[in-house]
Amino acid sequence: MDTLAARLKELRMEKGLSIFQLAKETNLSKSAISYWENCERIPNALAIIALCKFFNVSADYLLGLED
Numbered sequence: 901m902d903t904l905a906a907r908l909k910e911l912r913m914e915k916g917l918s919i920f921q922l923a924k925e926t927n928l929s930k931s932a933i934s935y936w937e938n939c940e941r942i943p944n945a946l947a948i949i950a951l952c953k954f955f956n957v958s959a960d961y962l963l964g965l966e967d
Contacts, residue, residue, distance in 0.1 A: 902939045903964025909937045911955045926950045
């Protein structure tokens with residue numbers, strides 16, 4: 901599984917959020933989040949920033965460049 905997809909799903913599950921709830925909290929679409937978690941699409945830079953801010957992680961972590 902793609903590192904970004906795995907980490908995004910792991911972070912979401914740790915907070916006990918559904919895809920719908922994460923979409924609402926980050927102002928991103930639920931379909932986009934689903935695509936990212938299923939390795940069907942790659943988020944753009946603005947989406948990565950929004951996710952990193954929400955989960956309080958670095959982009960390097962989310963993208964799998966660091967542990």
